[in-house]
Amino acid sequence: MVVYAIKRVASAFVTLFAVATLTFFLMYLVPGGPFLAEKAPSPQTLKALEQKYGLDQPIMVQYGNYMKRLLMGDLGTSLKMRGQEINGIIFTRFPVSARLGAMAVLVAVCVGIPLGSVAALNRGKLPDNSIMFVATLGIAVPGFVVATVLMYTFGVKLHILPTYGLTSPLHYILPVSALAFYPTAYISRLMRSSMLDVLGQDYMRTARAKGISQFKTLFKHALRNAVLPVVTYLGPMLAYILTGSFVVEKIFTIPGLGSQFISSITDRDYPLIMGTTIFLAFLLITMNVIVDIAYKIIDPRIKLK
Amino acid sequence: MENRKNAISFHLDVSDFLPAEESEKQSMVVMRESTSFWKDGFRRLKKNKLAMISLFVIIVIFIMAFIVPSFYPYTYEQQIRGSENLGILEYSAQEKARMEDGESVFPHLLGTDSLGRDTMTRLLMGSRISLLVGIIASAIILVIGSTYGAIAGYFGGKVDMIMMRLVDVIYTVPDILIIILLSVTLKYPLKDLAAKVPGFQWIDTVGVGLISIFVVFSLLYWVGMSRIVRSQILTLKEQDYVVAAKALGAGSGRIIRKHLLTNSIGTLIVTTTLQIPASIFTESFLSFLGLGVSAPMPSLGSMASQAIGGISSYPVRLLAPAVMISLIILSFNLLGDGLRDAFDPKLKN
Numbered sequence: 001m002v003v004y005a006i007k008r009v010a011s012a013f014v015t016l017f018a019v020a021t022l023t024f025f026l027m028y029l030v031p032g033g034p035f036l037a038e039k040a041p042s043p044q045t046l047k048a049l050e051q052k053y054g055l056d057q058p059i060m061v062q063y064g065n066y067m068k069r070l071l072m073g074d075l076g077t078s079l080k081m082r083g084q085e086i087n088g089i090i091f092t093r094f095p096v097s098a099r100l101g102a103m104a105v106l107v108a109v110c111v112g113i114p115l116g117s118v119a120a121l122n123r124g125k126l127p128d129n130s131i132m133f134v135a136t137l138g139i140a141v142p143g144f145v146v147a148t149v150l151m152y153t154f155g156v157k158l159h160i161l162p163t164y165g166l167t168s169p170l171h172y173i174l175p176v177s178a179l180a181f182y183p184t185a186y187i188s189r190l191m192r193s194s195m196l197d198v199l200g201q202d203y204m205r206t207a208r209a210k211g212i213s214q215f216k217t218l219f220k221h222a223l224r225n226a227v228l229p230v231v232t233y234l235g236p237m238l239a240y241i242l243t244g245s246f247v248v249e250k251i252f253t254i255p256g257l258g259s260q261f262i263s264s265i266t267d268r269d270y271p272l273i274m275g276t277t278i279f280l281a282f283l284l285i286t287m288n289v290i291v292d293i294a295y296k297i298i299d300p301r302i303k304l305k
Numbered sequence: 306m307e308n309r310k311n312a313i314s315f316h317l318d319v320s321d322f323l324p325a326e327e328s329e330k331q332s333m334v335v336m337r338e339s340t341s342f343w344k345d346g347f348r349r350l351k352k353n354k355l356a357m358i359s360l361f362v363i364i365v366i367f368i369m370a371f372i373v374p375s376f377y378p379y380t381y382e383q384q385i386r387g388s389e390n391l392g393i394l395e396y397s398a399q400e401k402a403r404m405e406d407g408e409s410v411f412p413h414l415l416g417t418d419s420l421g422r423d424t425m426t427r428l429l430m431g432s433r434i435s436l437l438v439g440i441i442a443s444a445i446i447l448v449i450g451s452t453y454g455a456i457a458g459y460f461g462g463k464v465d466m467i468m469m470r471l472v473d474v475i476y477t478v479p480d481i482l483i484i485i486l487l488s489v490t491l492k493y494p495l496k497d498l499a500a501k502v503p504g505f506q507w508i509d510t511v512g513v514g515l516i517s518i519f520v521v522f523s524l525l526y527w528v529g530m531s532r533i534v535r536s537q538i539l540t541l542k543e544q545d546y547v548v549a550a551k552a553l554g555a556g557s558g559r560i561i562r563k564h565l566l567t568n569s570i571g572t573l574i575v576t577t578t579l580q581i582p583a584s585i586f587t588e589s590f591l592s593f594l595g596l597g598v599s600a601p602m603p604s605l606g607s608m609a610s611q612a613i614g615g616i617s618s619y620p621v622r623l624l625a626p627a628v629m630i631s632l633i634i635l636s637f638n639l640l641g642d643g644l645r646d647a648f649d650p651k652l653k654n
Contacts, residue, residue: 015477022483026490140635142586144593144606145627148613156617243481247593251613262594265489273489277482284479 012289019281023274075275080267086275097256101241103176108183116191138185143244147178147251164253175252179244183237195226228299235291349647356643359636370433378411379423381430382601389421428625431603435585442522442584447577450530455561458538472528480525488517488596514597537569571648579641582634605630
C-alpha cells in the first residue's frame with residue numbers, strides 16, 4: 001500500500017514537472033515576448049523591462065530561474081494588473097470557485113446516487129425509464145447549453161432567480177445546478193449499472209436467505225458495494241467541474257478563478273495564464289492521487305501492483 | 306420480472322417457464338445459413354430502434370450540413386444590409402418591397418443576426434464544422450491510438466512497459482488546460498508559417514484555432530484508444546492463427562495489420578464512434594470560450610457564445626445552436642451504444 005502510494009505520488013510529480021516545462025516553453029513560443037502589446041514600448045523601455053524580468057538571459061537560464069521560483073511556490077507577477085502577485089490573485093479568486101465546485105460535487109453525489117439506485121430497483125418500469133431518459137439527455141448536452149438555458153428560463157423569462165454575481169444564497173442555485181447537471185446524469189447512469197450488477201450477486205441472495213430485513217440488505221449490502229465505481233468517477237468529475245467552471249463563471253459573471261483564467265486568455269496576460277495553469281494542474285493531479293489511493297483503501301479486492 | 310414485488314425478492318418469474326415460441330426455437334437451430342461478422346452485427350443493430358433512429362438523424366444532419374448550404378440562397382458570411390436582427394420568418398422592409406415587385410425572396414427560416422447574416426445557413430455551416438472536427442479528430446485518434454496500442458500489446462515486455470508508462474503520464478495531464486494553453490500559443494507560430502512559407506496558405510483558410518484543436522487531439526487524446534486496443538491485442542495475440550502466421554514467416558508488421566487489428570475491428574469502430582461526440586463536445590467548449598474557429602466561420606459553440614448578450618430579445622439565436630449540438634452529440638452517443646451492443650457485446654459493462 002505504502003509502496004503504491006509513493007509510486008503514485010512520484011508519477012504525479014513527473015506529470016506536474018512535464019506540465020510546468022511544457023507551459024514554460026509554449027509561452028516562450030509566443031513571438032515578441034509578452035510586452036508587445038497594442039502600443040509597442042520604445043526599445044529602451046523594452047530593454048529595461050526585459051532586464052527587470054530576466055528575459056534577456058538565455059532560455060535555459062530563464063527556465064532554471066523559473067523552475068527555482070516555482071519550487072518555492074512563487075508564480076510571479078501579473079502583467080496586466082500591474083504589480084499584483086499571481087499568488088495573491090489566485091488566493092482571492094480560488095475560494096469562490098472552490099465553494100461553487102464543492103457544492104456542485106455535493107449535489108451531483110447526493111442526487112445522482114439515489115436516482116441511479118431508484119432506477120435500478122425499478123428496472124424497466126416508469127421511474128427507471130424516465131430517470132434514464134433524463135440522464136441520457138444530460139450527458140449529451142454541453143455545459144454551456146445547460147447554463148444558458150437555465151439562465152434564460154429562470155432568470156430572464158420567469159424572473160425568479162438572480163442571473164449574475166454571488167451575493168446571496170439564492171445566487172448559488174443556477175450556477176451550481178448548471179455545473180452539477182452533467183456529473184449528476186453521469187453518476188446516476190453509473191450507479192444504475194453497478195446497482196444492477198450488485199443485485200444479481202450471490203451475497204445478496206444469501207443476505208435475503210438469512211432473513212435480513214429488506215432495508216438492511218439494500219443499504220448495508222447493495223448500496224455500499226454499488227457505490228464503489230462512483231468513487232473512481234470522482235477524479236474525472238473534478239476535472240469536468242473545473243473546466244465547467246470556466247464556462248459557468250463566464251456566463252453568470254462570477255468573480256472566481258475560472259472567469260479570471262478566461263479573461264487572462266483574452267488579455268494575453270501570459271504570466272497569469274501560466275501561473276493559473278500550473279496551479280490548476282497541481283490541484284487536479286493532487287486530487288487524482290488522493291482519489292486513486294482512497295479507492296485502493298476502500299476496495300481491498302483491487303490488486304496492488 | 307414484472308411479477309416481482311421488488312428487485313431482490315425470491316419470487317420466480319412465471320414467464321420463464323412458458324413453452325418456447327417458434328421464433329425462439331428458430332434461434333437455437335445450429336444448422337442455419339452462415340453469417341459473416343458484418344451481417345451478424347447489422348442484424349443486431351437493425352433490431353435496436355434507438356440506434357437506427359439516431360443513425361437516421363445523423364444522416365439527415367449530414368445532408369443538411371454538407372449538401373444544403375451549397376444551394377441555399379444565403380451564405381454564412383453574407384451580410385444583408387437592412388435585414389439585421391430579424392425574427393423567425395420575418396422580412397425586412399427592403400425585402401417586403403422586393404416581394405411586392407413580384408420577386409420571390411427566400412425566407413429567413415431562423416431570422417438573422419446583428420450583422421444581417423442568415424441564422425439558418427450559419428447553423429448549417431456550424432454543424433458542418435462540428436461534424437468535421439469530430440470526424441477528423443476521431444480519425445487522427447484512431448490512427449495514432451491503434452498503432453501505438455497494437456505495438457505495445459504485440460511486443461509486450463519492456464517495450465510495453467515503457468510505452469504504457471508514457472500513456473499513464475499523458476493520461477494524468479489535465480487535458481483541457483493543455484488544450485487552452487496550446488490554442489493560445491500555437492496561434493502565432495502557425496500564422497507565421499502561413500504568411501512566410503509557401504505551400505502553407507491553407508492554414509489561413511482552415512483557421513488556426515481548428516488546427517491547434519487537431520494538434521491537441523493528436524497529442525493527448527489517443528491514450529484512451531491505445532489502452533483499449535492494447536488490452537484487445539494482448540488477448541488476440543495468444544490465438545492459434547497468430548502462431549500459424551508466425552510459423553509461415555509473417556513479420557510483426559504484417560501480423561499486426563492483417564491479423565490483430567483486423568480482428569479487433571469491432572472495438573475500433575465502437576471506440577471511434579463514441580470518440581466523435583467527445584471531440585465535438587470539446588470543440589464546442591473551446592469555441593464557446595472564443596478559442597476555436599476564427600470568424601467569420603461559424604461554429605455551434607461560437608454562435609451560442611455570441612447569442613448570450615441578446616438572450617432576452619433573441620432567444621432563438623441561442624436555442625438553435627444549443628439544440629443542434631445536443632442533437633448531434635445525443636445521436637452519436639446512442640448510435641455508439643447500439644454499435645457496441647451489436648459488434649462488440651463483450652465491451653458492455
